[in-house]
Amino acid sequence: MKYFFTDCEGPLTKNDNAYELTACFLPWGEKLFRQLSVYDDILAYLVKKPGYNAGGTLKLILPFFKAYDLNNQEIEKFSQKNFLFVPHIIETLNFLQKIMPCFIVSTSYRPYIHALCKTINFPEKNTYATEIDLDKLKIGVKEKIKLKNYAQEIINLPELELSAGVKKFSQLPDRVKKSVQRLNKIFWEEMNNLRSNKFFEIIRPVGGEEKAEAILSQLGGRKELLENVVYVGDSITDRQAFQVVRKNGGLTISFNGNRYAIESAEIAVISRSAYILGLLSALFVHFGKEKVLELSKKFALAQVVNQTNRKEIIQKSEIFRKRFRGERIGQLG
Numbered sequence: 001m002k003y004f005f006t007d008c009e010g011p012l013t014k015n016d017n018a019y020e021l022t023a024c025f026l027p028w029g030e031k032l033f034r035q036l037s038v039y040d041d042i043l044a045y046l047v048k049k050p051g052y053n054a055g056g057t058l059k060l061i062l063p064f065f066k067a068y069d070l071n072n073q074e075i076e077k078f079s080q081k082n083f084l085f086v087p088h089i090i091e092t093l094n095f096l097q098k099i100m101p102c103f104i105v106s107t108s109y110r111p112y113i114h115a116l117c118k119t120i121n122f123p124e125k126n127t128y129a130t131e132i133d134l135d136k137l138k139i140g141v142k143e144k145i146k147l148k149n150y151a152q153e154i155i156n157l158p159e160l161e162l163s164a165g166v167k168k169f170s171q172l173p174d175r176v177k178k179s180v181q182r183l184n185k186i187f188w189e190e191m192n193n194l195r196s197n198k199f200f201e202i203i204r205p206v207g208g209e210e211k212a213e214a215i216l217s218q219l220g221g222r223k224e225l226l227e228n229v230v231y232v233g234d235s236i237t238d239r240q241a242f243q244v245v246r247k248n249g250g251l252t253i254s255f256n257g258n259r260y261a262i263e264s265a266e267i268a269v270i271s272r273s274a275y276i277l278g279l280l281s282a283l284f285v286h287f288g289k290e291k292v293l294e295l296s297k298k299f300a301l302a303q304v305v306n307q308t309n310r311k312e313i314i315q316k317s318e319i320f321r322k323r324f325r326g327e328r329i330g331q332l333g
């Protein structure tokens with residue numbers, strides 16, 4: 001038996017749900033989200049803060065959701081109304097579910113994935129998402145004011161940026177270093193006394209490692225079954241899943257991916273339509289991985305990534321991705 005695993009935001013939808021929620025419900029939310037998203041990248045890749053995984057923006061933003069009285073139901077309602085589906089994905093998923101078990105492994109919040117399952121009639125038990133419960137934690141008025149002040153301060157800090165060439169914290173411009181230091185103080189010292197700090201302890205975003213773990217646990221921990229898996233992803237949190245599936249003989253497909261995806265996947269699809277995912281996966285089911293690679297080349301279905309063409313594919317895919325998903329979302333994570 002073969003198995004289909006896919007990320008959600010990117011291959012299935014064009015949303016960045018956490019970003020959209022922040023932009024919609026919080027004043028200057030776009031700016032706040034951008035600052036936290038870059039801060040998250042800096043902690044994960046430059047500082048390598050122990051125990052800190054990429055995907056942390058989803059955690060860092062939660063106290064501010066609380067400060068502005070966002071609740072579970074509102075997230076679900078908002079998500080339901082704002083789905084941006086990749087063209088033809090619903091019929092493709094319906095088809096794929098007929099030929100093999102299908103799973104969604106997503107970093108997105110549970111209420112978004114819950115709304116998605118309802119909308120496209122996908123079994124929720126076959127999904128992984130970042131579990132959050134905004135209603136369970138109660139915070140007082142004083143804490144809300146404090147959090148709103150922090151949000152304002154973060155928005156007003158010099159803009160955070162992480163250019164592609166920067167490999168060490170010391171290479172960051174001084175103003176960015178200062179902003180990071182202030183954020184460290186806010187999040188890891190001053191907020192320690194707040195009730196909403198609980199979010200940082202209990203929420204475990206489904207990041208890179210968790211996605212790889214999810215696949216393996218779905219297979220009952222049997223690594224030898226990974227050769228039957230096709231995994232579709234598009235960005236940094238798919239990297240580990242790509243690596244583990246590929247190393248063990250499964251098929252890995254980047255769908256309009258960024259450089260992190262194309263550096264780890266064997267096949268790169270750049271497309272406006274999800275049909276190609278159905279086609280490649282069906283070939284995988286019927287003929288196996290080698291045939292998929294062979295026919296991809298022969299009929300120019302998709303690009304098989306190698307040392308020589310990788311750079312060019314990354315460039316094309318990243319340009320297309322920005323246009324396809326919208327400039328701002330395409331740049332994030």
Ligand SMILES: [Mg+2]
Pocket residue numbers: 007008009010011233234235
């Ligand atoms: Mg994605």
